[in-house]
Amino acid sequence: MQESLDKMLAATQKWAEILALDPWPETGKTPKEVVWRKNKSKLYHYYSDKPIKHRIPVLFTYALINKAYILDLTPGMSMIESLVDNGFDVYMLEWGNFEWEDRNLTFNDFVYKYIARAVQKVCQISQTEEISIVGYCMGGTMACMYAALFPKPTLRNLVLLAAPIRFDIGGTETRWLNTTFGNDVDTIVDTFQLVPKEFIDIGVKMLKPVNNFIGTYSRLWKLVEEGAPIDNWKALNKWVDDNQNFPGSSYRQWVRDFYHDNKLIKGEIKLRGNRVDLSRITANLLVLAGENDHLVRPLQAKAAMDALSSADKEYHEFPIGHGGLVFGKVAVKQVYPLLGNWLAARSD
Template sequence: MSSYFSNPSEQMAKQFQQGWEKATETTQKWFEIIKSTPSPQVGLTPKDIIWRKNKAQLYHYQTTTPKIHRIPILIIYALINKPYILDIAPETSLVKYLVDNGFDVFMIDWGTPDLEDQDLSFNELVLDYIPKAVAKIVQTSCSNEITILGYCMGGTIASMYTALHPQPRIKNMLFIATPIDFEEAGLSSVYIKQEEYNVDKIVDTFGIVPKSFINTSVFMLNPVNNYWGTYSRLWKMLHDDLSPHSWMLLNKWINDPLPFAGEAYRQWLGLYKTNKLVKKEFELRGRIVDLANINSSILILGGTSDHIVLPEQARALLDHVSSQDKTYLEFPVGHGGLVFGSQAVKKVYPAIKEWLEKRSGGDIA
């Protein structure tokens, strides 16, 4: 009888020992990755730099795949993170996916602002930088029409440019996780709209707003997930014998922010405080940015779980443009998941390709 009752205990003890050994092994691997694993290589799609202005560079991506679509794509990215999230690894790269499907792809990399750039603002970026980059694309591609793809703040900047520059014709615009209406921006509204959040004092103190300040502001929108959850997810992946490669890629990008040029930061936070863009009160060098001037074909992508740019902030653009051809698609992902990861590769990329193929001028031949 005693033998009958001892077997379950022995089995439980054995399972506990195996679980403990597995957890110990996992934790050792976890520490090793965090402490000493080399940072993964990113941005591997071949490219040429075809134009420069100050710190900014214009990339023209190269591929052995023939270009079959006449209208080139200009990608405009945010100012506060490095744009390699769109080309982070061959297996999850929106850039590579587009060039491999015959699109002619360009991207503006804004570079890293330094102290001499503290007065850099959307005035210069929208009215000086982008027009020159677009002129170079038109010259290079021999097309008088282009597509602009904007991710996050890059889409907001793209909307400002297109509203003020009808030529060359911006035939198509894609907005991925792009804030347009800043009235209700989740937790961002909660703290930015506080009177104590003195944007002028921040800019006047720093000149160039440090990347640590920017990253902390973003992380605090979801602190448990950003400070603890990200590392617990790594532990879980290792425990389940999954490759940590995707985690390492995304973690590299998240922790690789850029400082924010002071005057551009002042204007950006001003949108959260006043919502002037949709009110037709936002000015660049005395010119009102009227989104109703945009009549391009529009595709807007939002993430149901995006806490940085709420889906309704992005979808709001539909109500302010004059475009007749406009589409909104929402996916069950967060901010980064629209361009990185399995859902992006399986669902978002094909949706972008299908939409673009119908609006990119047909085959070059």
Template sequence: MAPEKNPSFDFEKETNRWKNIVNVLMEPEPKIGQTPRNEVWKKNKSVLWHYPAKQKKYEIPLFFVYSLFNKSYILDIAPKTSVIEGLTNLGYEVYLLDWGIPGYEDKKIGLDTYIEKYLRTAVKRAIRHSGADEITLIGYCLGGTIASIYAAIAEEPIKNLVVATVPIDFQPFIGPDKWAEGLRNGDVNIDQFIDVYGNVPPQFVAGMFRAMGSPIYFTHYTTLLHRADDSTYVEKWRRMNKWTLDQVPFAGEAFRQLAKDLFIGNKLVKGELWIGNKRADLKNIKANLYVISGSRDNLVLEEQSKPIMDLVSSEDKTYTVVESGHVGLALSGLLSKIVNQWAASRSNPL
């Protein structure tokens, strides 16, 4: 008698699974950042990029501020799911400040320098380049924190402020409890760490984010193996994997300020944060405000983002929670649709 076939074994599915895994290991890395752009301004490692609208429909341009922890190409990760491509297709002129990769020589760059010398100048250039009278500032993750701090001291005409998955209140802590205790009790010597390394090494940054996902962590290849029969998923995985492993150093002085003034001191919420000789009081923000949180965000909690709603002076302010994780909001391109729904009526339609 012939042996019985295992009804649960799908030969075609398993063939596709292993074929895709081999392709992942053998093929070149996927191309990212394919939306047409041009360089407007550069300072040190940082570049201001302009992404022209496919057909301009709005007078007020969008200006993206991304985190200092990761590379900003997550906002332009792939055709059809790119946040930036989506917004240019919808008729917006888009600008992105790419912070670049700090070298050892940049270890003295602090948050105040990034905000006053880099971000402020880039916003001025974007306004001049676009010919607009005002601008919409969009901050993602720590980029949202930086955008909020800048908006609190800005003299430039910011009409709209959009912040997504943004930590504002740093009292809630994502990650091992001992980290929070060590930082806030002074058991972790930030000064000594920065003095030794200069910049925070990218391996440390990667390990920090992995620890924040504890106690559950599975290697990214385990996830791939489970769903490798799905070619669409595999293509997304390849791009996400490239971005996840493409960590950058964090300028030492900026990390020192971040740790002491925000992680430990929580000075932004308290109204005690100083940038240069200016106090970054969120009450100074009068721009229209849109705050976006992800219901499945395991890096930035709602209670970290929502306090900004009560701290600003904006009359027009909206808070929304979407069904998404921290990175999925950008990786899926969902952010472009959400931003458009809110910003369209606030961007001076032509």
């Protein structure tokens, strides 16, 4: 009895010390250099001592509300590292931390001034007129808007990871954004102007409150009690809590045009007066979704299969949640190899 009590007390002390005192682990360790900047955004080019085997460069685009290092979380659990190690020429567009002066940025800006220019820079550096884009979550949605509006440089391959394309068939987040938060979107934006990261963080976590506020820490307790490694837990928890502000003007667009009115799939989104017609996209298409994804339901992502005009297209669904496509055992053992093999067959 006393031995069990001592063990529990020791585990409790270690658990508390990890939460209160342990520094965050290093993330995003795949070697890279900044090759282009705009405002707070950076375009990273990854490098390795291994030769580049595939001619078509790969550009990652990510969501506006989280940090992109989830794509390069830790050595051995990094989608970017996996592609670099397999001979791909990899870039990533990181948005940076939005502040007060960025409050009026819209999707017009992100597509025309950021993604389009990043693509041009990638093609210039890699000396090619073709490119592959891998878009995760909202980054995939924006990649689709870019692809529909810019026929040149040629988009050879488009990979959408848990990217919402249809917005009227989601889960709790769709109901919330179409009612409570959605109906007050003007009040929220007019009040905050720059929607604070704390507002976004609590909203996302309340979609699964028990898991996010209790389950996360009970999993750490179990790891400590069993003497199991905790490095991956720490890295992931760092990312989960590392959100960023959302420019108010683009937040208003996201809620009203996408969630409220489902304009993307209808072909009613206009950027700089130009209609975003997804049927104009003919790039080779790979759509990946998580069966248990509570943020982007599989059908929301799968809608790209019919909306785009790609002749070469594949859809794969995995028994994981939203983040499981880019980190975790399923990602490492199934998603990374699938992505690498699919791109390799279409990148020469």
